[in-house]
Amino acid sequence: MFVPCFSDETWDFTNSTLVVPAISVGNVGQLACDLLIHNLNLQKIGYFCVELFLPLVANNPFYTSNKNENSLSLSTEVYHSSTQQITVIQLRSPLVKGKRQTFCEALTQWFKALHFKELITLSSLHAFERSDSQLLGQPFRYLQSSACDPEKFVEFGWSQLEQRNVGHGDRVLFMPGGGFTKQLYKMCSEENIPNVVLLTFCSEGDNIPEAVTLTQRLNQWKSFSSKLNSWNYPKSWSHLFGNEPPKEIF
Amino acid sequence: MASFFGEVLPVISRAVEDEESDDEFINPEFIWKPSDDSGSKQFSPNWLVMAVGAVPAGFLQCHMELTNSLGNIVEINDSKEKTIIGFYSSTCGKVIYCISSTYILPDKLWCLVQKVFEVVHCGENTRVCLLDADTVYNYHTHSIAKLSLPFLRHLKTSKHPDVPDIDALSQPNMAKGLTAAVMSYCQLNKIAAALYICYTETVLPDAATLLAFSKLTGEEPFKTSKVPKEESLSRIKLYLQSPANNQTLYI
Numbered sequence: 074m075f076v077p078c079f080s081d082e083t084w085d086f087t088n089s090t091l092v093v094p095a096i097s098v099g100n101v102g103q104l105a106c107d108l109l110i111h112n113l114n115l116q117k118i119g120y121f122c123v124e125l126f127l128p129l130v131a132n133n134p135f136y137t138s139n140k141n142e143n144s145l146s147l148s149t150e151v152y153h154s155s156t157q158q159i160t161v162i163q164l165r166s167p168l169v170k171g172k173r174q175t176f177c178e179a180l181t182q183w184f185k186a187l188h189f190k191e192l193i194t195l196s197s198l199h200a201f202e203r204s205d206s207q208l209l210g211q212p213f214r215y216l217q218s219s220a221c222d223p224e225k226f227v228e229f230g231w232s233q234l235e236q237r238n239v240g241h242g243d244r245v246l247f248m249p250g251g252g253f254t255k256q257l258y259k260m261c262s263e264e265n266i267p268n269v270v271l272l273t274f275c276s277e278g279d280n281i282p283e284a285v286t287l288t289q290r291l292n293q294w295k296s297f298s299s300k301l302n303s304w305n306y307p308k309s310w311s312h313l314f315g316n317e318p319p320k321e322i323f
Numbered sequence: 324m325a326s327f328f329g330e331v332l333p334v335i336s337r338a339v340e341d342e343e344s345d346d347e348f349i350n351p352e353f354i355w356k357p358s359d360d361s362g363s364k365q366f367s368p369n370w371l372v373m374a375v376g377a378v379p380a381g382f383l384q385c386h387m388e389l390t391n392s393l394g395n396i397v398e399i400n401d402s403k404e405k406t407i408i409g410f411y412s413s414t415c416g417k418v419i420y421c422i423s424s425t426y427i428l429p430d431k432l433w434c435l436v437q438k439v440f441e442v443v444h445c446g447e448n449t450r451v452c453l454l455d456a457d458t459v460y461n462y463h464t465h466s467i468a469k470l471s472l473p474f475l476r477h478l479k480t481s482k483h484p485d486v487p488d489i490d491a492l493s494q495p496n497m498a499k500g501l502t503a504a505v506m507s508y509c510q511l512n513k514i515a516a517a518l519y520i521c522y523t524e525t526v527l528p529d530a531a532t533l534l535a536f537s538k539l540t541g542e543e544p545f546k547t548s549k550v551p552k553e554e555s556l557s558r559i560k561l562y563l564q565s566p567a568n569n570q571t572l573y574i
Binding site: 076124127128130132143145169171309311315317319 | 348429430432433463464465478480481491494495496497500504507510
């Protein structure tokens, strides 16, 4: 499950907030986690369920100098700050087919075993699936499991994700494009784990603005840093849309 | 919602009925087929060299002595066997070379890596060397026009010593596939491993790309089992003349 970078190090996650991105439309959650890790200067402490994700390796995506440039990064990594009480699991590749349930179970077990304070899922949903009422206003929504304080977000004026009417008066959660968000949310509700889902409606494309919005909303709630009025982008975000056209062609 | 046939369905629309259902995991069956009667014997070499793809496979076949075949890992699919990785040992017996030129579905890679390390035991002193290739069109940089092709880049696990002569693979470039799976396994299990990626102009090997890895032939483990230069040049000629590696449209 969790493999530490250095086997002699131990970590106390009690009262730490665990943040997980959903692998969802536009990779908004993953981009938001990149912003958190880079701007809060979180320390890499290990790997989480690497064998459940498609393999991928690269050098340090958050390097700031030549010193820390060449350290190997894998598909899933855990970043932590004990002073800011935050732990982020960054997921960089899709889940292996059929492993979604296994991942959600492993995550909830790890959450309970290490006594994290709460689980925050950063996610996104297909913008084209919005109902008429959702077309108006902000695309940002939240969800919280039954173990959370229901009054928590009243002061921020955030909108909760509306349930869909499926006929006969039945209403269900409808989360197309959200990856494992719904499954993890349901599992947390059943296991009495406080899970808050922050999500936005979006379409595939340049999803940096949505990622910044999601991170700002999270920071508005958790106040990780008051200095974070503008978010710096990690160097791994260069060439998100390929190389620039060579000048020689003009 | 009324569907095409008029019945009333308890869903909003057929198009959005499926909220990304998770497909069932299919456990692939990989088995070890030894060339002799060694059965399930586990090898414990000093070096494990793995070449993935046509260019690295061509490099090993042209520059190294790969006469001693140890066996293959094959995939059983609908009672049909398909060779996935061929295993060879060096004349000194301290190096095991693995060659894989077959495309493997990414979902099956972890099972394959597990099988490789069941066949080859990597202890504290074992070093793993991985060779991979990709086209330069997948390489991200600000100054692509200044690069002379083909070129090598490397990645290494934290246990591996520094590689001074070859540049590191810079962000945002990454490696995927079988070599990434092996590198991940090595990083998690504290095994010293280095991955060398050759960026080429073409997908299939040509004379220049087959020589790109020759930077490594002066280093361990290649320098002890490399063939003489004249021999490797004639092997390159023969290799490129074979129809499978010929790049004309009119074969």
